[in-house]
Amino acid sequence: MYKQTKKYCTWVIFILLIGLLAGCASSNSNVASDKAATESAPMEGANAESSSESIGDKAATDTAVTTGGESDTAAGGGFSSETAAGAEGFNQKIIYTAALSMQVDELAEAAASLRNAIHQSGGYILQFQDTRHEGEIGSTYTIKVPAAGFMSFIDRIELIEHKTFERNIGGKDVSDEYVDLESRLKARQLVETRLLAMMDGAVKADDLLKFSAQLSEVQLEIERIKGRIRYLDNNVAFSTVELRLYQTNQELKKENVEKPSLGGRMSDAITGSTKVVWDAINLLLIVLAGAVPVAAVIAVIAIPAVWIYRRKKKVTKTNKMPNSDEEGQPPTV
Template sequence: MRNITKWYTFLLMIMVVALILGGCSSSNDSSNSDSATSSSNGAAAAADSFENQSVATENSASSSSAEAPTAVAGEAGSGSIGEIAAEGTGTAMNQKLIYKANLTIEAVDYDKAATALRNAIHQSEGYILQFQDGQYNGEKSSTYTIKVPAAGFMAFIDRLDGIEHKKFERQISGTDVTEEYVDLQSRLTAQQVVEERLLAFMDKATKADDLVKFSEQLSTVQENIERLKGRIRYLDNNVSYSTIELRLYQPDAKAETKDKEDGIGDKMSEAINDSVDAMISVLQGLLVFIAGALPILLLLFIIGVPVYWLRGRSRARNKSMPSIPPQTPVTPSVKEETEEDDPNHPNG
């Protein structure tokens, strides 16, 4: 009896275990089917709400960069930020500084100073970005826009101070663009993440409408990426190479020597030169007046000569004609009148 009970209990346990295993397998099958359905629905939902996801990704990346700028800078720019900082700025914490300088040099000898300036640019491994020269009223001058490596910025300015000069003016300024640079790097990283997601969605898309939508969004994202890269390259160039605006000039040497001249001989010579210059100016003014009045004088000559000739001819004609004296009435004199009236006169 005891043996029968044992075998009955053993069979009952086997049946319970079989039922448990069957329930587990059915639950696994249903969960797998449910997960497949949910994944397909999730892909469709991702295609519809991609714009919101991309905006959220970019905003989250920007906020993380604002909270921890040093960590983002080290991660995104490993190999670029550190190298440029060590190469150009020489400051701690990977700061991005742009140096500019405005210099004015009054040279003793313009040609020698220009040669020394070109040598200094060559020694500093810089280059001339813009150049303009000229000579006005005896003064020689030229303006330069020079780019030199930031690591040798102050050394280049000290080298220019060695040029023989009468006056050396300089103004140096720096701009910290570290915050802007870190922000650009974080925005670039966010846009690149969006680009990767768009490419993945385009690979999985089967409808033409979805492909068109993804391609338009991808074009906008890639345009933003190129714009960000261009700004980063601009900052890198200006950080690694400092800008120097330089004006080199030499005043008129004759004007300087004229101020130093003195003595009676120099004053007499100057007075004679001034008189000659005044006479030349008067003659020049007279010639200019005659040249301006020449057409009018010629017109008067053409009109006046015939008139004068006609008047002379009429005068000559009047002189050749005989003159007839005017007839005057004869009036008796007083004596004759008294003789005629006197009765005692023998003729009366």
């Protein structure tokens, strides 16, 4: 009986110990969860503050951009919009130009190949001029091609059969000018908005006229800036290629000149002789016209001199002639 009682007591004590241990474990887990919740609360508050600060910074940045700060621009100068979007921080705008000169064997075949290359590149001919000289025929092209395919178009042209090929490729970076234009445009647009608001609230006619004049000037400047931006965008998007194709050392077809007939040769001889005579008459008339002033001066001097000379000669002759009455009388003794 005593042994059984002792055994029962042992089992009861064992069960109680297990219950105590389980209760301690649950209380520890509750304390840990409460502590974690207490620590997470400040973290959530900090996150909320940081998010509000980031939102405020973003709003401040947007405000700065609205007031005329620099903004991100799409990349240009030989890159497509997709490539520009993938390149972070790349906002260069470059205008590419090329001056090419190519000597070919057959100008017609080279021109056909050139048109195919332009079509494949998505470009177009802006200006064309055909030239023909003795021993040389050529064509000059001004071509616009997309900037993304600028170098590939140059490579296609180089594949045309040719004797000589010269090229000069250059680029002009207009990124600074573009950013400056965008900033000026945003500033002018803000002034335009303010002037419109002032005009809506204007009561006096003088104020309304003054605001209207200022608004006209601002809008005119906005249109100028937009026009310059469009010009830069077009030249950045489409590169310019100046190409000269020419063919030399080729026998150009000419009409055979037949020998003139006898009548034609006689007509040519008469025409030539008439021209010589007419030229001689013209020359004589020119000489006479030039001699008239000299002859007038000589006449003014020579006529009085001749008259005086003849007068003196006549007087001298009269004095030397004997008296007829005296010759008829006899001599006196």
